[in-house]
Amino acid sequence: MAAEVDRISFLPLEIKIEILSRLRINHVVRTSALARSWRHLWTHLPCLNLSSDQDPLGNPRNDPTDTVPSSWIQRVHRLVSSLRGPLRVFQLFFSEPLDDESVLQSLLDLLLQKGGLQTLNLYFFNDPGKIHLPLFHSLKVLRLIGCHVALPIGFRGFLRLETLELYGVKISNDDLNLLLRTSNNLTSLVISNCGALENPLSVNLSLPLLRQLEFENEGFFENLSVVSSPCLEHAVIRLIDADCSSQNFAWMMLRLVTSVAMVSSLKLDFDVLKCLSLVALPFNFAIPRLRFLMFSLDVDTIDNTMATRVYDAFLWLLRSMPILEELEIELDSIEYHDQADRLAILMKELPIERHDSFACLERTVTSVTINMSSFDVTSIAWIQFFLLNAKGLELLKIGYFHGDDMPSFIEELQKVEVTSSDAKVMFFNSHTHQITNVYE
Template structure:
């Protein structure tokens, strides 16, 4: 009995749905199956491709343009990762214009992984999700905004302050913004040396914000109005200068932003932000609290992948904890905690005792997660555990995770069990820890 081709007997719309789950190049190859499959791929509404003009992974840029033109209906989702020769950079503009003429685009994601490619962004009226990475962006003179845009992600882009402001102001439905601007392009009429860099947000529906400060682009942010903002992730890039001028400039930008995000419930900061605060210098006095109090904040995440949590940085952390009276969850991702000199009779010993002035430790902090790597052993975190366990009255869980398996001596684990706890419900969970005994 011969085999029955049941798939080819399916209704055309079902076969198109099946093709939609395949990579675009595989979907195009199904045209050789039979005459009934020859043009099915042209009815797809999503295109996800990797274009490499060096390795010709899906053919030449010209053939890819013909594939785009062959789609019969609107392309709803277009995602492209590409490596392009200098001579082929204009093809990306051509691709976007083809999609623009078809109308109906909902999601656009382009990542030029080799070097920034210049494009003038068409006014996609139905666009809901825009993600550009390593793109040199400009807007047409008649740009009218994206009426339906809810998510804007610009990572390592080149753009003028005018154009990024037009993007934001012309998208009143924005709910999520991620801005990492590699370079602010100065307008042609800018004075010599002038680099406008202030981005203002007036977004009535904005819920989530990510913004990268770097000394390289001198970017600053001002939130005019964002009543729905709940989550903010603020970073300072690794290019931040460690000069006094650099600290003051970026630190002032961060401090100026704090009143604007004081009502959020989730805050994430990287260590460079803390280091760039003017009072993080070892010679500068650390204030008792921040200039503003985060009374709505429930979750705080600090990310430190490059440096150590030393004495000064811990005083800055204490300043943050005093300014967040209702904090419930605290997460710390760090490279290391302290050093041998500090652990053995050093300044951290004064934090191994009961202290006052932390409302969140007294009333609300219930969960602490500490993730570390490249440590010598569990003893490196003992002083921090002393501080938390002795002062967090309602603590329920401390979770300690090492990125690599670490072996610790039994006496260290015994010492951990002997730490006095302010909360009788507190549990300490160790992940990726091996007992040497």
């Protein structure tokens, strides 16, 4: 029987490195035992993805005496030092308190010395202490979770940075503004639950190439607005445990929403609508390019007054969108039937009637999606509004999880007045993917 031909060993070096880059680090290192030609092949890896629940060489950390996180970082340091070529991607998941933050800083400085780093992802699930970001000249993607960040003296910016994502990062207001001001090639920006090291954060964004903005605030910002980002297309605004009854906070939300007036896609959560309902209704403004709007309603926290306020804020938004084409509504927590029944009673009192003051409903809205968990009168109220007012409506899609009440729900739905002669209503079960059509 002829010996098997070792075809893999004869592949070009670039192909073998590409194969190794798709394996876990422990499997990669083991390839050094395959043959003499493979002994140091892994040291040419351009990407490293490491987690503190494994040894840097990929072995599970089962030794109960191996509990010093700084020793683990030091072994990562030695691993990176062994690499012979530039490191393009480095990703680190670290879930333990760090007893010596200097070892982490030393690792970051080593990554700078290696050169060529394009993507840096650092995930910390316990406070690692403050780190100073080296000036990575080739960096295009930077994602940081759960760390203190400071910029070095003389920081001139990541001139090639295109994606910046900050989650739970503590950073001074001066450093955050400097980082954003010197990142003129940013196309995507996420700021989520970031806090200042002294006073609340305040940022005015002026990014010429920015296309996507996601902002999630837990009360650490006193101001965020878009001053000049002419390429901005998509914006997502969420609030978490924020004081939505605060007038100051509500004014901040109004400034932010009105400052993204040139986007074509906007996503808002329930708390943003609550804030807008406090201060926005007397003002007229326009989002002239908006074609897609998504917002959510949290029925667990709504009462009679709040239901009316949120509905009024929704109408206020709708009037500002003259070319809106697609709308998606998330009705959260409807599965709690006691809450759903209570909200159903409240929504019955809302004036679901015909409106003639919405340019988008007159001409451009063709698609509406309403996602919910189960059927109730609340859903009928929203469905009734669009069937009654959207003259060009082509598709109303209703997504749901539990369909026990569907027959009676469809019976009620067929009593609703429909303005558009082209309107189709489609039910979509998110669990079984079953589709049921009405008004075809």
